[in-house]
Amino acid sequence: MINRGAIKNICLFTLIWILLNEKLNGFVVLSGIFFSVISLYFTDKVLLGKSYSQLFHIPFTTILAYLIYLIFQIFKSGLTAIPKVIKGDCRVKIVDYHTPLNSQLAISLLANAITLTPGTITIEKKGNILSILCFDDEEITDDPELTTTFSKYEQILGSLKS
Amino acid sequence: MIFLWLGRFFIIFSMIFMLIGIIGLFRFKDFYLRILISAKIETVGLLAMLIGLIILSGVSFASLKILLIGLVLMFTNPLASHAIARSARVNGYLSPWEKIDD
Numbered sequence: 001m002i003n004r005g006a007i008k009n010i011c012l013f014t015l016i017w018i019l020l021n022e023k024l025n026g027f028v029v030l031s032g033i034f035f036s037v038i039s040l041y042f043t044d045k046v047l048l049g050k051s052y053s054q055l056f057h058i059p060f061t062t063i064l065a066y067l068i069y070l071i072f073q074i075f076k077s078g079l080t081a082i083p084k085v086i087k088g089d090c091r092v093k094i095v096d097y098h099t100p101l102n103s104q105l106a107i108s109l110l111a112n113a114i115t116l117t118p119g120t121i122t123i124e125k126k127g128n129i130l131s132i133l134c135f136d137d138e139e140i141t142d143d144p145e146l147t148t149t150f151s152k153y154e155q156i157l158g159s160l161k162s
Numbered sequence: 163m164i165f166l167w168l169g170r171f172f173i174i175f176s177m178i179f180m181l182i183g184i185i186g187l188f189r190f191k192d193f194y195l196r197i198l199i200s201a202k203i204e205t206v207g208l209l210a211m212l213i214g215l216i217i218l219s220g221v222s223f224a225s226l227k228i229l230l231i232g233l234v235l236m237f238t239n240p241l242a243s244h245a246i247a248r249s250a251r252v253n254g255y256l257s258p259w260e261k262i263d264d
């Protein structure tokens with residue numbers, strides 16, 4: 001049951017436990033490890049029925065690249081949305097975007113990134129097709145080459161397996 | 163001293179952003195436009211506020227906790243916007259422009 005992914009998760013949860021306790025001593029570390037193992041065990045056995053570490057494995061470099069690009073895009077799109085609000089002449093549209101990603105986790109992270117980016121909200125996800133609510137002047141098409149922002153996310157998330 | 167001003171800059175930036183968002187909420191009458199604007203407030207405004215607070219707190223447990231709050235928000239925040247927009251769509255709410263096109 002204990003594999004490399006599970007050990008990494010236990011270390012991460014213990015670090016969060018230490019952070020929440022704002023103390024670093026033997027008791028806090030041991031109680032952190034204890035609660036991490038218990039929570040991971042119940043997640044595997046009761047909630048998922050499979051190994052959490054294998055189902056939701058995201059490499060650290062992928063998540064770091066994803067977060068950095070996401071924060072950059074959030075601020076960039078946020079600034080471009082200001083004139084639209086001030087002018088007040090906006091229209092919305094709903095477009096279907098077909099993503100080449102295969103992993104359900106990667107598609108969910110892409111939908112999450114789209115909703116976090118100001119000016120776009122993912123309304124629905126059906127397999128590889130995402131219905132996106134956006135401003136009328138946003139250039140979102142089915143062609144990943146034209147929709148450069150999303151294709152960059154897809155490059156980052158492409159390494160994730162389903 | 164530079165960190166103090168940088169932190170203040172981010173907090174003031176976030177407050178200006180939230181103010182513009184609130185103006186947008188009152189100005190637009192369409193539900194879908196309003197939800198796009200409110201999603202903008204909660205992402206850009208809140209993130210800028212948290213970055214400002216991290217800079218002001220310096221290297222401490224408090225700033226790491228704020229970072230943790232930011233990470234949790236980044237993964238859970240879109241769910242609310244998605245759920246509200248989806249429920250409107252599923253229940254057949256049309257924006258004024260869709261009604262005109264029909």
